[in-house]
Amino acid sequence: MTPDTTAPTLALLLVDLQNAYFEAPALAGVRESLIERANELVRAARAAGRPVVLVRTEHARDRSTWTINMRADGEGFAFRGTEQAAYVSTLERAGAIDVVKTRDDAFHGTRLREVLSGLGVSQLLIGGVSTHSCVAETAMAAFAHDYRVAIAGEAVASENGSLAAAMLDFLTEELRQPVLDHAASLRLLQGPLDAR
Template sequence: MTTALLVIDLQNDYFADAELARCKADVLAASNLLVRAARAAGALVVEAQTVHARDRSTWALNMLDDDQGMAIEGTEGARRLDGLLEPDLCIVKTRDSAFYDTPLESRLRERGVDRLVLAGVSTESCIAATATDAYARDLRVVLVDDATASVEWRLHDETLARLQRQYRQAVVPARRVRFD
């Protein structure tokens, strides 16, 4: 099996919520542990960043409804977290799934990837959407419970349990992820 690591939305705006701010250091440390392990095994490391246009042309419906954008291009909020190790490849997305209207699938296929390790935020939205889309593309998924987080831990736990049950996606701590 050829495995890649995908780190999603480890950007300043996503940690503005008090609960996510509280677990930011832990998620960052677990994500960096995964990056190091992936590099040691020669696995591809991909970072997916959400970046929206100032002119609202890329905003999601909830952003438009609330008249409040986030991760706006060129802002401090869109910037990746300080201390996050550099990826091999960075893709920009405008929706929850890292596959939606991005080159992610083709880049993974070019490298023969058939297993994806997911880390980042938020578990119930971007992680879940990406995991579901990966399943639809016949990619095995490993969800890293301590390298993912949510504004509500109940949502985090329920989402991981659902993905594990429905799509047979493994849920493991960062220290147990293998890339070889």
């Protein structure tokens, strides 16, 4: 697929803003504020003509998509067609591109890279849950695929604060992926389209 060179090079990528992930008490407590900040980012991206990509986890009941730790624990989740697998109802999804994954890394075994390539995207602003797992692994995979990445620091959350902080430090220091506050995230999305 040939990239469209007239397309915006920056996309907003939001990971796992689904009901299943907000069952953890630590995330349940920030659900409303996190979704509101995510929606503000979505609106800013739309207004600037930038793509919005929503990535969600979905598993099969027959264990065929389960991870090693899910199989070891004998527990699956976010089964296709269930309320757990659905996006949080207040998330603004109109016009967004939907990508389904089965691993923490949103690039692994998905169509994400093809979608981004088709849009001419070379930069990502990433938000979602959980910071220390799906967000961080997706950011690391994006680095491996040569995407420039920033983390929307006030639109991510985790049920493990110490791991989240360590992962954000790693992304910033080792991979040069800045963690932006909400105002900076909005400015990035609202900024001029460029071909960097």
